[in-house]
Amino acid sequence: xxxxxxxxxxxxxxxxxxxxxxxxxxxxxxxxxxxxxxxxxxxxxxxxxxxxxxxxxxxxxxxxxxxxxxxxxxxxxxxxxxxxxxxxxxxxxxxxxxxxxxxxxxxxxxxxxxx
Amino acid sequence: xxxxxxxxxxxxxxxxxxxxxxxxxxxxxxxxxxxxxxxxxxxxxxxxxxxxxxxxxxxxxxxxxxxxxxxxxxxxxxxxxxxxxxxxxxxxxxxxxxxxxxxxxxxxxxxx
Numbered sequence: 001x002x003x004x005x006x007x008x009x010x011x012x013x014x015x016x017x018x019x020x021x022x023x024x025x026x027x028x029x030x031x032x033x034x035x036x037x038x039x040x041x042x043x044x045x046x047x048x049x050x051x052x053x054x055x056x057x058x059x060x061x062x063x064x065x066x067x068x069x070x071x072x073x074x075x076x077x078x079x080x081x082x083x084x085x086x087x088x089x090x091x092x093x094x095x096x097x098x099x100x101x102x103x104x105x106x107x108x109x110x111x112x113x114x115x
Numbered sequence: 116x117x118x119x120x121x122x123x124x125x126x127x128x129x130x131x132x133x134x135x136x137x138x139x140x141x142x143x144x145x146x147x148x149x150x151x152x153x154x155x156x157x158x159x160x161x162x163x164x165x166x167x168x169x170x171x172x173x174x175x176x177x178x179x180x181x182x183x184x185x186x187x188x189x190x191x192x193x194x195x196x197x198x199x200x201x202x203x204x205x206x207x208x209x210x211x212x213x214x215x216x217x218x219x220x221x222x223x224x225x226x227x
Contacts, residue, residue: 034215043119043205043218044158089157100146100209102171103216105157 002027004092006106013113019077021109023090026071030092034103035064035075038087047088048075080113087111117142119219121206127225128196136191136222140208146170147189148216149181150205158205158218164189193224201226 005024013019023033031052036044050057050064050073057064063076077084087108093101120139128134140147146165150158160173164183178194187208193200203221 036218041220041223043220046215046217049215091157100148100163100211100214100216102148102160102163102173103150103158103207105159108155108157 002104004090004104004106006090006109008109009107010110011112013080013111015080015082015113015115017080017113019080019084019111019113020074021088021090021111022072022074023092023106024070024072025092027092027094028071029094030104031095032093032101033064033066033073034091035062036089036091036105037084038089038108044089077111080111082113082115085111085113119144119206119208119217121204121219121222123222124220125223125225127227130196130198130226132196133192133194134196134224136193136204136206136224138189138191138206138208138219140187140189140206141217144208144210144214144217145187146209147183147187148207148209149189149191150207150218151175152203152205152221154202161191196226198226200224 034049035047038044048059061078066073090106091103148163149161152158163171167183180192183189205221206219207216209216
């Protein structure tokens with residue numbers, strides 16, 4: 001129940017295309033869903049996050065779509081660029097008395113954007 | 116505004132030895148968490164410190180311990196190192212629930 005399942009494991013997209021990464025969870029107590037971008041040898045960088053009270057959030061070329069009934073959420077990268085080539089992780093956490101709770105990470109998606 | 120900083124960036128230790136990793140949180144953050152990331156996997160939560168006390172702990176043995184100082188910086192200690200402890204160790208900081216969790220660049224630990 002604590003798992004977050006992420007797919008696909010790897011993804012190849014042409015420059016200018018749309019990259020879509022999907023995640024699913026079981027624990028309905030999760031109430032915070034961030035996405036992280038990680039380049040080789042670096043720490044994960046927070047990209048965008050969403051809470052279950054909204055179905056979509058957009059920041060620049062990055063959009064999270066959230067389906068509460070299906071317990072699924074996805075990251076869409078519009079107009080994908082070679083510089084977006086990295087590993088992407090979805091994560092989830094639950095309320096911990098108003099404080100920051102631990103993040104449960106998916107297994108990651110290696111994205112390659114071809115020029 | 117400095118982000119989360121970790122030291123050292125790389126470390127090689129011998130099996131059985133002890134290691135200490137250090138972390139300074141992002142300015143304004145009071146909560147520090149540590150994660151272990153094995154090659155090709157997602158980060159796994161080790162523990163979290165708030166107000167100098169361990170508040171949450173993941174599924175890691177007692178060989179993993181930590182400390183938070185009054186200035187919110189933190190240390191991760193691992194005793195009796197095993198080959199399987201080789202990983203990227205990530206420090207993350209946050210404040211409250213809504214501000215997001217930010218990671219440092221990590222410390223690459225290699226146990227030989």
